[in-house]
Each structure stands twice: as C-alpha cells, then as structure tokens.
Amino acid sequence: MAALPENRLLLTGKVVSLTGRIESRLAECGAVGTGLREKTDSLGSKLSPEVVKLLAYIGSIRNRFAHEPEAEISGEEFALFEESVRMVQQELDILWPVSRSHRPAASASSPLPEEEFDESPYRGTEPDSDWLILAGRLPVLHLAYAVHLFWRAVTPGIRLLGLLVGEVLGILLIAFGIWKGEPYVTGFGSALFLMVHGFGIWEAHRDPARSLPTFLYMTPGLNLFYFLLRLLPLLNWMMLFESFAIIMVWVAAIVMAARGEITIAGGLAFLSYIGGVVATYVRR
Known part of the structure; x- marks a missing residue:
C-alpha cells in the first residue's frame, strides 16, 4: 500500500501533480x-469505458483536494488513486505511443480549472431529473419512463446498434426482394447493406484499440459479429431488463384485456406501474 504523505500540502501537491500528468498525456493524445472532464469528453469513444471510469475517479479525488479545505483520504483510497493513474497512463501509452523524452512534466502548481468533474460514470449512472422521476411514478406515464431507461441503456453504443439494425434490415430487404422478385426492394436492400458496411469500416477505424480481428469488420456479413461484440459491453443490462420488464408486462395486460380477462389485465397493469415506481427509486 502506498504511504500517505504526512504533510497535507505535500499530499495535495502529489494529487494535483499526478492529475496534471494525466491531463498533459491526454493533451498529447x-x-x-x-480540464480533465473536457479532455476526456473530447476523445469520445476513443477511450474505453474502463478508462473513462478511472479518469472520473481521478477527477473526483483531484476536485476533493482542490475545492475542499478539509479534504481527507485514506491510505487505501490514495493507493487506488495512484493505481488508477498508473493504469490510465499505461492504457494511453498503448493507444498512443509517445516517447517519454517528449512528454512535458506536469507541475504541482498547474492551474486548477474551477469545474466540477462529472463523477457519474464512476458511480454507474447519473440520477434522473425530477420531471422524469415524476413521470415514472404516474400511471401510464411510467411507460415513457421505461422508454427513457431503454434509451439510457443503449446510448453508449447507439452508433453500433444503428449499424447492426441497419445491416440486418438490409439483409432482410435483399432476401424479401429476391423471394418476391422485386428488383427495387433488392436494390434498396443492397444499397443499405453496402452503406452500413462502409460506415462499419469507418467506425472500426475510430476505435484506436482495434481489439478485434480486422477480418471481422472488413468482411460483409461477418461485420455483424464485430458490431455485436463491441456493442454488448457498452449496454447497461440492468436498465434494459427494467425497461423491458415494465413495457412487456404492460403489453401482457393489454393482451389480457383484449381477451376479456379484466382482473388479470388490471393486476398486470398495476405490476407494470409498480415496476416503474421502483425503478425511479433505484435511479434516484
């Protein structure tokens, strides 16, 4: 475990110095x-979700010492802070190799931007706004809240999801056009398929890690697996489960009502509503 500097000024200086080193490295990239938040956001999807979380944690510790006169930190937390800095530097060195002799040294006296770092990526999810919470606690409107949960769950991978859906749609249109003998449908499906394939290659080249084999995104059809493998880690599966559960139980209630099973339909609708209310407290 890293030893805590006994002098508070030295401790603050070390936190600021290490954070400044990360900011300088991000600028080189x-x-x-x-500030750290703006630099992180500017790199977008070039940084993995894990690195973004580490940067959020580093920023939270840095802001604690920059803006709280009586800020404290335990030995374990300081060790985690130093390890986070090391891991981020290591990841950046892999993504953007730079000679150490050309790296500017970060100074402990670097200016501190007066901004609060967004720590929500480190905590998991940011709280919903008051009006969304209210919608989730009102009957029927809780369905809008479920849609909101779904959108939040897929937003980190929305481009990949769009490419995946677009290519599947293109394949279906091609198959349908061939089956029905509709050349225009086949042509439209082919154009959509090729367009998505081109965008898929562009998306793959925006990923500096290139952790998946090249042939996966270069080969038409196989790139579906590339989209899927990159998409799955980006989804918030808990939010997806919550949103689907709320909506599907409500759909089941509608089906039961259409069949004349009013009591069962009412019970399912109430269950869906309770699910929406519970979700608002979980996300609060």
Whole structure:
C-alpha cells in the first residue's frame, strides 16, 4: 500500500501533480479542453469505458483536494488513486505511443480549472431529473419512463446498434426482394447493406484499440459479429431488463384485456406501474 504523505500540502501537491500528468498525456493524445472532464469528453469513444471510469475517479479525488479545505483520504483510497493513474497512463501509452523524452512534466502548481468533474460514470449512472422521476411514478406515464431507461441503456453504443439494425434490415430487404422478385426492394436492400458496411469500416477505424480481428469488420456479413461484440459491453443490462420488464408486462395486460380477462389485465397493469415506481427509486 502506498504511504500517505504526512504533510497535507505535500499530499495535495502529489494529487494535483499526478492529475496534471494525466491531463498533459491526454493533451498529447489529441484531447482538447481546459480540464480533465473536457479532455476526456473530447476523445469520445476513443477511450474505453474502463478508462473513462478511472479518469472520473481521478477527477473526483483531484476536485476533493482542490475545492475542499478539509479534504481527507485514506491510505487505501490514495493507493487506488495512484493505481488508477498508473493504469490510465499505461492504457494511453498503448493507444498512443509517445516517447517519454517528449512528454512535458506536469507541475504541482498547474492551474486548477474551477469545474466540477462529472463523477457519474464512476458511480454507474447519473440520477434522473425530477420531471422524469415524476413521470415514472404516474400511471401510464411510467411507460415513457421505461422508454427513457431503454434509451439510457443503449446510448453508449447507439452508433453500433444503428449499424447492426441497419445491416440486418438490409439483409432482410435483399432476401424479401429476391423471394418476391422485386428488383427495387433488392436494390434498396443492397444499397443499405453496402452503406452500413462502409460506415462499419469507418467506425472500426475510430476505435484506436482495434481489439478485434480486422477480418471481422472488413468482411460483409461477418461485420455483424464485430458490431455485436463491441456493442454488448457498452449496454447497461440492468436498465434494459427494467425497461423491458415494465413495457412487456404492460403489453401482457393489454393482451389480457383484449381477451376479456379484466382482473388479470388490471393486476398486470398495476405490476407494470409498480415496476416503474421502483425503478425511479433505484435511479434516484
């Protein structure tokens, strides 16, 4: 475990110095902005979700010492902070190799931007706004909240999801056009398929890690697996489960009502509503 500096000024200086070193390294990688948050956001999907979480944690510790006169930190937490800095530097060195002799040294006296770092990526999910919470606690409107949960769950991988859906749609249109003998449908499906394939290659080249084999995204059809393998880690599966459960139970209630099973339909509708209310407290 790393030893805590006994002098508080030295401790603050070390936190700021290590954070400044990360900010300088991000700038070398092409990041822009005046603080750690802006630099992180400017690199977008070039950084893995794990690195973004580590940067959020580093920023939270840095802001604690920059803005709280009586800030404290345990030995375990300081060790985690130093390890986070090391892991981020290691990951950046892999993504953007740079000679150490050309790296500017970060100074403990670097100016501290007066901004609060967004720590929500480290905590998992940010709280919903008051009006969304209210919607989730009202009957029927809780379905809008479920849709909101679904959107939040897929947003980190929305481009990949769009490419996946677009290519599947293109394949279905091609198959349908051939089956029905409709050349225009086949042509439209082929154009959509090729367009998505091209965008898929572009998306793959935006991923500096290139952790998956090249042939996966270069080969038409196989790139579906590339989209899927990159998409799955980005989804918030708990939110997906919550949103699907709320909506599907409500759909089941509608089906039961259409069959004349009013009591069962009412019970399912109430269950769906309770699910929405519970979700608002979980996300609060």
